[in-house]
Amino acid sequence: MAIDLRSDTVTRPTAAMREAIAAAPVGDDQFGEDPSVNLLQERVAALLGKEAGLFVPTGHMANQLALLRFTRPGDEVVVGRETHAVWHEIGAGAANAGVQFREVGTDGTFTAEELVAAIKPRGHLIFPPTTLVEVEDTHNRAGGIVWERASLEAVGETARTHDLASYLDGARLLNAAVARGEDPAALAAPFDLVTIALSPFDLVTIALSKGLGGPAGSVLAGRRDDVTALVRERRRLGGAMRQSGILAAAGLHALEHHVARLAEDHANARLIGERLGASGRVAIDLARLETNIVVFHLPAGGPDAAEVVRRAGEHDVLVLAFGPRTVRAVTHLDVNAAACAEAAEVLAAAVAPQ
Numbered sequence: 001m002a003i004d005l006r007s008d009t010v011t012r013p014t015a016a017m018r019e020a021i022a023a024a025p026v027g028d029d030q031f032g033e034d035p036s037v038n039l040l041q042e043r044v045a046a047l048l049g050k051e052a053g054l055f056v057p058t059g060h061m062a063n064q065l066a067l068l069r070f071t072r073p074g075d076e077v078v079v080g081r082e083t084h085a086v087w088h089e090i091g092a093g094a095a096n097a098g099v100q101f102r103e104v105g106t107d108g109t110f111t112a113e114e115l116v117a118a119i120k121p122r123g124h125l126i127f128p129p130t131t132l133v134e135v136e137d138t139h140n141r142a143g144g145i146v147w148e149r150a151s152l153e154a155v156g157e158t159a160r161t162h163d164l165a166s167y168l169d170g171a172r173l174l175n176a177a178v179a180r181g182e183d184p185a186a187l188a189a190p191f192d193l194v195t196i197a198l199s200p201f202d203l204v205t206i207a208l209s210k211g212l213g214g215p216a217g218s219v220l221a222g223r224r225d226d227v228t229a230l231v232r233e234r235r236r237l238g239g240a241m242r243q244s245g246i247l248a249a250a251g252l253h254a255l256e257h258h259v260a261r262l263a264e265d266h267a268n269a270r271l272i273g274e275r276l277g278a279s280g281r282v283a284i285d286l287a288r289l290e291t292n293i294v295v296f297h298l299p300a301g302g303p304d305a306a307e308v309v310r311r312a313g314e315h316d317v318l319v320l321a322f323g324p325r326t327v328r329a330v331t332h333l334d335v336n337a338a339a340c341a342e343a344a345e346v347l348a349a350a351v352a353p354q
């Protein structure tokens with residue numbers, strides 16, 4: 001069988017997860033009557049220190065809901081470089097919410113100063129008003145890098161003082177929490193001297209379908225009034241489901257059994273990254289390789305990304321070309337240390353010039 005490192009979305013539900021799915025109590029979620037969905041929403045809200053949660057079919061929809069809640073058409077949203085909302089959502093932010101994005105910073109993260117410098121005032125005769133700042137932690141395209149907690153706090157604080165809404169796309173927030181030994185609620189809601197009832201991030205989303213190994217779904221968590229409003233927006237986007245407790249049960253199982261083990265994925269990614277680094281044939285930032293995403297760059301003179309993907313594929317190792325000379329490999333529940341060691345050797349050979 002192939003060692004599939006294309007994404008952490010390729011995981012299949014475990015036998016135990018399938019049992020949890022089979023046993024799940026369900027009801028019609030449009031009547032608020034699915035106990036599994038309700039429990040999942042409460043669990044995630046508690047985990048992230050928020051008032052309420054909302055189960056949505058995809059992280060993509062969660063990101064659209066955040067835009068619909070906090071912006072109006074014509075607004076500008078400040079994001080880091082190569083953010084998911086800009087690169088991987090087929091222009092949905094423009095199509096659904098009518099916003100434009102302003103990318104700041106250099107590596108997917110950014111500072112409070114960079115945010116301040118990008119903010120355009122409301123009510124200006126010419127400028128598009130900045131109304132939302134969006135953070136991605138861990139940052140996918142930058143190689144799963146982790147935001148410093150102090151930076152999250154500074155950005156959240158700056159958003160509040162400038163009257164911007166703030167949204168944390170934490171599809172892999174639990175990877176960040178496990179990598180740094182942080183409480184997820186602390187990352188979602190850093191200590192705030194001004195208004196302790198509010199957190200720096202108005203809305204947070206975590207994905208159940210990525211490293212957690214669930215089949216589908218993300219959960220938003222935030223203030224109760226925001227979540228209540230988003231129940232209608234979710235329906236408007238076509239994301240209102242019925243006996244979705246089938247999926248929520250998988251999410252509950254994943255939260256219970258698949259969080260601590262994310263550390264294994266991180267160790268396996270490290271093993272692949274270090275082997276590639278030792279080959280001397282790729283550019284890779286090992287200092288920031290802390291989670292489950294390995295992004296490496298191929299210098300001129302050797303094979304390009306398409307060629308590396310092809311060569312690895314011949315040896316049943318699947319990875320993705322992320323740019324002409326950039327490759328991504330992602331570790332997850334369905335690849336163990338031995339498979340990753342094997343994949344590391346295959347990739348090290350695949351990056352050789354010839």
Ligand SMILES: *Cc1c(COP(=O)(O)O)cnc(C)c1O
Pocket residue numbers: 057058059060061063084085136138140169171172207209217218
């Ligand atoms: C995968 C991903 C999403 C979208 O999640 P889907 O459930 O695949 O729609 C959003 N943000 C980030 C950072 C992601 O990696």
